[in-house]
C-alpha cells in the first residue's frame with residue numbers, strides 16, 4: 001500500500017527521509033553490530049547519538065549556553081506537574097494563561113497541588129477562538145512563573161507574539177509548534193514539548209530550561225520529575241527513551257540539511273497559506289479561529305452541519321487524506337500540517353474540499 005497524507009494531530013507524520021534512514025539502520029547501526037534499540041545507553045555509540053541530538057537541536061534553535069536541554073519521558077502532561085514542582089519554590093505563587101484545553105489542564109494540575117495559582121487571562125468565553133492579549137500589568141510581580149501554551153493543538157490557535165512578563169520567567173508548552181519556525185529562546189525561562197507532534201515518535205519529552213531556574217524545586221518532589229537531577233546526569237539519571245531520541249536526532253539532521261528553521265518556517269507558511277487562502281475565498285467552510293491567532297500547524301474548519309462534517313472526514317479518508325476529524329471536544333475538521341506534511345498533501349486536501357463542496361450542496 002502507498003503512504004497516505006496523514007493529518008493526525010499526534011502522533012503524526014515523520015519525514016519520509018527520516019523513516020527511510022531509520023529503516024536502513026534498524027538492524028545494524030554503523031559499526032556497532034546491533035540495533036539502536038538494543039544498545040546500552042551508557043555505550044560510546046549511544047553517547048554519540050544523544051550528544052549529537054543535543055548539539056543539533058542547540059544549533060537548530062540557537063539555544064543559548066545558559067540553558068539546559070533535557071530528553072525526558074512522561075509526555076508533556078507530566079510536565080504539567082513538573083513545572084510547578086520545579087519552580088514554585090521561587091515565590092510560592094504561579095500565574096497561568098488558559099487559551100485552550102492543554103493550558104487548562106496545566107492550570108488545574110498546579111491547582112490540584114494546593115499552590116497559590118491564578119488564571120490571569122483566558123478566552124474560554126469565546127470558545128478559545130483567539131489568544132488573549134497578555135500584558136505585564138496582568139501578571140503578579142511575585143509570581144514564580146507565568147505558564148502559556150504557545151500553540152493550541154485542539155483549537156488551532158497560536159501566539160503571534162511573545163508575552164512580555166518582565167522579570168517573571170515565561171514557561172511555554174510548545175508541543176505542537178516546536179521547531180516549526182525560529183523562536184527567541186532567551187525570551188523564555190522554560191520551553192517544553194512532547195515529541196510526537198513535530199519531532200519524533202511518542203515517548204520523548206523535551207525540556208529546555210534556563211540554568212538559574214534549577215534551584216527552586218520542592219525538596220519533597222519525586223526525583224524523576226526534578227530537572228536539576230536530570231540536567232546533572234545528562235538526561236541519564238535512569239534509562240532515557242533511547243530510540244526516540246535517535247529518531248529526533250534524524251529529524252534535527254533533516255531540518256538542518258534543508259536549511260534550518262528559517263527554511264522550515266518558509267515551507268510551513270507556504271503550506272498553511274494554501275489552506276487558509278482557500279478557506280478565506282469561499283463560504284462553504286468556516287474557519288472559526290480569528291485571523292490574528294491562526295496556527296500554522298493545526299488548521300480547524302467546519303461546514304456548519306455535523307452530518308456533513310462526518311461525511312467529509314470519512315470520504316477524505318477514502319481519498320487518502322487521513323485523520324481530518326476534529327478533536328472530540330470541538331467537532332468539525334482539523335488538518336494538522338506539521339513539518340513533515342508536504343505541500344502536495346495540503347494541495348490535495350484543498351482539491352478534495354472543493355470537490356466535496358460541489359458534490360454536497362447545503363440547502
Ligand SMILES: *Cc1c(COP(=O)(O)O)cnc(C)c1O
Pocket residue numbers: 010074075076077078102149151152153173174175176194195197
Ligand atoms: C499533545 C499535547 C499535550 C499532551 O502531550 P502528551 O505528550 O500526550 O502528554 C500537551 N500540550 C500540547 C500543546 C499538546 O499538543
